[in-house]
Amino acid sequence: MKISLNWLKDYVTVRKSAEEIASVLTSGGLEVKGIEKVPSLEDILLEIEITSNRPDWLSHSGVAREVAALLDLPFKFPSCGEKRIRDKKSAPRVQVRDAGKCPYYTGCLLEGVEFGESPEMIRKRLEAVGLRPINLIVDVTNYVLLEMGQPLHAFDYDFLEGKKIIVRSAKEKETLVAINGEEIALTPEDLVIADEKRAVAIAGVMGGKNSEVNPRTRNILLESAYFNPSSVRRSSKRFNLVSESSYRFERGVDPVAVDTARERAIDLICRYAKRVGKISAVTRCGKNPFRKRAIRFSTGFPARILGVRIPEAKICNSLKSLGLKARKVHKGVLSVSIPSFRADLARPIDLVEEVARLFSYDRIPETMPEIHPALWEEKSLRRVEALLRRVFLGAGFNEAVTFSLVNERIFEKLGVDLKNTTRVINPQNKELTLLRPTLFPSLLEVLKGNVYRGSGSDLKIFEIANIFGGETPGNLPAEQMTCGFALAGMRKNHWLEKTRNYALFDVKGVLEEILEDLGIRDVSFCAGANAFFEEALSVAASGKPLGMIGKVSKAVRDYYDIPFDVFLGEISSEALASLASFDRSFRALPKFPASRRDISIVVKETVCAKEIVDLIVAHHPAWIRQVEVADVYRGEKIPKGSKSMTFSIEYRSDEHTLTAEEVSRVQDQLVELLKSRTEGSLRT
């Protein structure tokens, strides 16, 4: 909100500079975001951010009251002028049909009014805070709104059919052209001000064009009311229409100001209009909603909350300067009566904040809490995440953070069923609506962006984030902390070694390392299927699925404009956490040395490495300790449709040092076994 310093000084005599006032306000909770000098109007503006709990600050007098309290200066409330003769007979006819939404409505008729533009003082001030002066009547309602925070509305009485005001719910299909020219389709939820035939204003939000005051208006009905904050807010939200008026009503206006502001406006009109014929008596519908109330307040309570003792006299003085009356009930207990403009103060804790504010937060000492340290257990999910990060970073993968909301199009294109997914109904970006059921599209987008930017052809990224899907018992969608990773292109060339394309086994290898680091055994990989992949491998341990890795299909790559092979993987951090074991134990080192032998065997392409490894291990488990795939070769001297595989075998006995003869004997048997079981031949 913009506050004119000239205007402010009507209510508080403050000699400090704009910067000093700004600083005082900021440390009092009215954050001054900017100071703007307006030389043409000889004024200075303070741009103040006003929190939603303080509607009383949404006016110049409200801010002035705070300045007075913070600087301990006297505060002068705007005057409502002299008493004027009221004509009882011409009091307007008002009927309120929904007292819930409009608990208090007042109206006053001003007849035979002749007016032109506003006096220079009003015009300058309105202009300073960014309002265009229109005519005296409209300007006065705006001026009083910005002065006292009470929205007023002036109707051209001659346009009111039946010369009557009816406050009612809008009818089905009723419309209103608001003064901003917009046609608004009303609903029965909306409260309107109507005459006998039609709506003439949306209560508390905006007036209608049909009854707007114009320069030829002579008879004016001045409305000042208290509308239900929620009702105004709902209408304002429904029409996406925020006015100075709705902004204040939805926060709650000062009920007492409904009457004082109306009188202030009448006074200003009488003072500045060329002529005012007759002023009617005020018609009041309903009861002013202000109820006197008091809060019992223990003067020791602030110390308990704040950690600093504030003397009782200081407490009383602070409350008084804010317009609160503190009465001593007995020793250490006050009864604090709350004025009409402070609906936000309802509990002792609310008063603690007022006392603390005026004491100044900066004067509250800084202490360290007394704590009893407790050893808390680190969740295994977090340890898993830390380990995943360590492994991926060590393997050269860069961490990405991408949006949890993704575009559905790729799933549609791939024919992926999105039945168990969650969407937002009010997306910020129309394309990003789906809470992602997988990290794959996000990772592919990151690759795409980096390919486009020319970041090279060696791309390695990972992300740890939730994926969404299914339902939990509480009906909320399941959230699964997941690690996704992508590897694309080829290993970066360096001067000592030539490059090579990445393969599925690069991601498989990283995954194997992770599983080993997490102490997860009994791991099985088996062929899987996934819409993104042309070659997929699912991973499980102890029968529990962990995730999937695969080679992205050409169609998907093309969709993302990635010109080289892409391998993706996704593993559930939670599944890993449930299986992870961080305990380690020592096994005595072998007493006898190992010897190593290789076997190369030529087999059909369809014979898998694991079959052969399993055969080798099973052949002599007591001596054969480890089998590694050392080489896979296709080419010269190997028949088409076959491959040569070399296995490196580690022999070791726990009983004695194996002799060359002993190893050779087993190795020879093994060769025969492999030849017969795999229909292979020894490579020579």
Added chain:
Amino acid sequence: MSDPSEVYTHQNIKEVLDELERTASSRLAAAESAEELEKLRLEFFGKKARLSLVMRSLGSVPPEERSLLGQRANSLRKSLEEVLAKESARLSKVLHPRAFLDLTLPGIRPGRGAVHPITRTIAQITEIFEKLNFEWVEGREVETTFYNFTALNIPEDHPSRDAFDTFFTREGHLLRSQTSTVQIRVMEKRKPPLRIIAPGRVYRPDTVDASHSFMFHQIEGLMVDEKTTFSDLKGVIHVFLRALFGKKTKLRFRPHFFPFTEPSVEVDVSCFICDAKGCSVCGQKGWLEVMGAGSVDPNVFEAVGYDPGAVQGFAFGLGVERIAMLKYGITDIRLFYENDLRFLRQFQ
């Protein structure tokens, strides 16, 4: 070189010793390679060397001369041996590469990845609080109105909701608009004392620009027991912000409004970019707003079934992106989510 069968006369011996004493050690010192030194060694000490001949000839020298010449020959031999050893050591230190090795070639790096600056910032912040014995916890991202609003004292149809624009799902749930939801989830399950720190993603349908994103990260903190005060809140925040931004950091506590705390405060740190003199980052104010905090509102305690008369404490929240942008001098929030490798690699 002389014939081994040859025998020096008394006069020969004198001449040889004179010459060797004068020249031998300087010739050894002048050797430029191991090969050269080896040649000299053979010349002086080999079987056919003159010094060896001297030694062999000493027997034929008259006894009165023998002991003196013998001593001279022996001490010469000894000193030459010492010089030889020294020079040999010298020459062995000189490197003689077989081929030229270009040592300016770059090393072969295993190639590590870079942690995302958001993760890095979260780690920096949570580590400080963990040292203060706060426990790391996590919450949900899709939430109900109760956890995101009602329990946090944000009533329906209330303007305080305006600060928390929220994404809703078809099922009537929402994406949490602040990590304060975790406070409620934890307090519902556990009894005080509590000291927790909860980082996570939050969502607000803001228009995306250089300083706004519809998804960002927050860190929520909560401390509840029977006696923790607002001055304790100030103390903890003070320790935290100085640990994060440096020992010289000055703090400013401004009253503010949050529905879930009372009293509420916004915390500014002195601008570390311009040393609080005023720059474009702090908007010439010298202060940077970094976090919100306050004493937990009694209504929140009531919502989770705590007795508001028996417990008290504080809560705070901060935006991770904001802190990271300030710390690293990043001027556009969108960079965090674009994951440009040229950006990510800067945080290696």
